[in-house]
Amino acid sequence: MGTLKEIMMSKYILSTKYWALILCVSTLFSCKNHEDEYHNINDKIEAKSKEYNGTSITSDKYIDHIKTMEITEGDHTFLIPERKSQIQSYNCTECHTKPLTEMQKNNESYKKAHWNVNLNHANANTMNCITCHNGNDMDNLHSLTGNQIDFNKSYILCSQCHTKQFDDWKGGAHGKRIGGWAPPRASLTCVNCHNPHKPHIESKWPARFNTQTEKERK
Amino acid sequence: MGDSTKKWFSLNLNSKEKQSSDSCGCGKTTGGCNSHTEDSISDDAFMEAAVNASIGEERHKDGFEQVFDVKMDRRSAFKKLTASLMIGAGAVSTSCSMIAGEETKEKAQIDWEEQFKGNYKLMSNEEKKGTVDRLVRSYQMRTGKNISMSSKNAEEDVLFGYAFNISKCQGYMDCVNACVEENNQDRNSEMQYIRIHEMKDGKGFNFNEADDNYYHEVPAEGHFYMGTQCFHCDNPPCVEVCPVQATWREDDGLVVVDYDWCVGCRYCMAACPYDGRRFNWSKPEVPEAEVNKNQHYLGNRLRKKGVMEKCTFCVQRSREGKNPACVEACPTGARIFGNLLDPESTIRWVLENKKVFRLKEDLGTEPKFWYFMD
Numbered sequence: 017m018g019t020l021k022e023i024m025m026s027k028y029i030l031s032t033k034y035w036a037l038i039l040c041v042s043t044l045f046s047c048k049n050h051e052d053e054y055h056n057i058n059d060k061i062e063a064k065s066k067e068y069n070g071t072s073i074t075s076d077k078y079i080d081h082i083k084t085m086e087i088t089e090g091d092h093t094f095l096i097p098e099r100k101s102q103i104q105s106y107n108c109t110e111c112h113t114k115p116l117t118e119m120q121k122n123n124e125s126y127k128k129a130h131w132n133v134n135l136n137h138a139n140a141n142t143m144n145c146i147t148c149h150n151g152n153d154m155d156n157l158h159s160l161t162g163n164q165i166d167f168n169k170s171y172i173l174c175s176q177c178h179t180k181q182f183d184d185w186k187g188g189a190h191g192k193r194i195g196g197w198a199p200p201r202a203s204l205t206c207v208n209c210h211n212p213h214k215p216h217i218e219s220k221w222p223a224r225f226n227t228q229t230e231k232e233r234k
Numbered sequence: 235m236g237d238s239t240k241k242w243f244s245l246n247l248n249s250k251e252k253q254s255s256d257s258c259g260c261g262k263t264t265g266g267c268n269s270h271t272e273d274s275i276s277d278d279a280f281m282e283a284a285v286n287a288s289i290g291e292e293r294h295k296d297g298f299e300q301v302f303d304v305k306m307d308r309r310s311a312f313k314k315l316t317a318s319l320m321i322g323a324g325a326v327s328t329s330c331s332m333i334a335g336e337e338t339k340e341k342a343q344i345d346w347e348e349q350f351k352g353n354y355k356l357m358s359n360e361e362k363k364g365t366v367d368r369l370v371r372s373y374q375m376r377t378g379k380n381i382s383m384s385s386k387n388a389e390e391d392v393l394f395g396y397a398f399n400i401s402k403c404q405g406y407m408d409c410v411n412a413c414v415e416e417n418n419q420d421r422n423s424e425m426q427y428i429r430i431h432e433m434k435d436g437k438g439f440n441f442n443e444a445d446d447n448y449y450h451e452v453p454a455e456g457h458f459y460m461g462t463q464c465f466h467c468d469n470p471p472c473v474e475v476c477p478v479q480a481t482w483r484e485d486d487g488l489v490v491v492d493y494d495w496c497v498g499c500r501y502c503m504a505a506c507p508y509d510g511r512r513f514n515w516s517k518p519e520v521p522e523a524e525v526n527k528n529q530h531y532l533g534n535r536l537r538k539k540g541v542m543e544k545c546t547f548c549v550q551r552s553r554e555g556k557n558p559a560c561v562e563a564c565p566t567g568a569r570i571f572g573n574l575l576d577p578e579s580t581i582r583w584v585l586e587n588k589k590v591f592r593l594k595e596d597l598g599t600e601p602k603f604w605y606f607m608d
Contacts, residue, residue: 056600069391071390071391071573073553075556181608187587189606189608191567193570195556196555197557197561197581199579201580217404219404220406221449221450222448222452223407223408223410223411224407224411226426229447230447
């Protein structure tokens, strides 16, 4: 009798276990099948980007009319517009045949140039022309310590002071993309938006005013 | 109370039994409580008179009956029946007639097929192409102009997201203009998907004190600017409430509307906590010269009266790899758009490195539109 009871008991335990297993599996699957299987958008992004294989969409065709160059800064590699070909009278040495000091000595014989450039960037204690320009090498810029900086990479010059903006720009939080959202990434560089001689952006009037909304409010 | 066993009051509306005259809702059994004007009028009669005075005929008929249960004599019934038959027969006869021109026939055929097409969400790729081709042909026949319309589906491994830098936005509203032009929005009602709110410094996001229709030099002293539009929620309440499933979330995260399936009930408009949706109260008008001819079925194709529309992150642009028109137009770089699933994308860098937040996060709508500051 005792053995029979034991067998019955063990069978009972076994079947309970079996049912518990089924229950577990079914809850697992019902969760999986549910349309919203993620708790929030961050979970979804994290889970789905693990299997990210890249897309077939590119923004190549939206930037091929712009002359760009690839730069690598820290962990970021992306394209920026080439600058030298856009500067009207580059090379500068076509006019600046002699060092600046010599040209200034006999100013009678040379035409006045750059009359429209009025430096309005930081204050006079911090900056003047030769903070960025090199009087002995007008085709290049130079850093605060006198290292040569190419006109195409003028962002290096800006990043000496504007370090936060530089970090944000590298990551993509500051500045503007050209082309589209799809890779390859092409971003405008500092001088495409900010005039280095006058970086302050003027206020202006809004592009539109909604007369219908105004009417509704009355 | 007449019935001593009853422990509740019951309203005696529409019941055949008459309320016993000795009971009254006010609990008094004698004297007047002013709810009975005259003893000679029974409760039923009183109800009748009161309801008639307020809503009259309407109350007898409800919904379907109001339209179909109309008293009419045989003559007017025949008239109406003939009129509707004529319309139906017209469509059939023009499409089958030997006399009608080829173009008229084709137009009738297109109208017929457009009338009875299904929900875009359930269409196969061939059916999608079919309806897009019909719409293009129909526009060509109406105006003599060619448009291109896409039915491009969501791409694998793409989930669109948006970030908005509130320290950068200066309130220029160039984005709004670009959006209106790109998306063929109604010029008469000056519909705009995007609103730019001018907010007072130090008050946070206070929409009660914000102005979204300012006209003075910007940025104004002591103010900051932030934009709202459809946030393309991952858990969109507007989709939940749509009774006909005319709006849904695509696989790349865009919340879209099938303008031909929408019945214009505006439930979604009420359900959206962000004022992201717009309704066409009148027939949307866009001057022919200003129509953006690069269209998508779910995006900026021309709408009709009585349907909902909203920002689609410019589906016609974004699925081709371009940025939405607002992102491209912004002169300050305050708007960042990209693929949330690409770990190398700039939008991901912003989400991971800046202090981001969303509007009304506690609602659980999971908007894919983040705000951040420098």
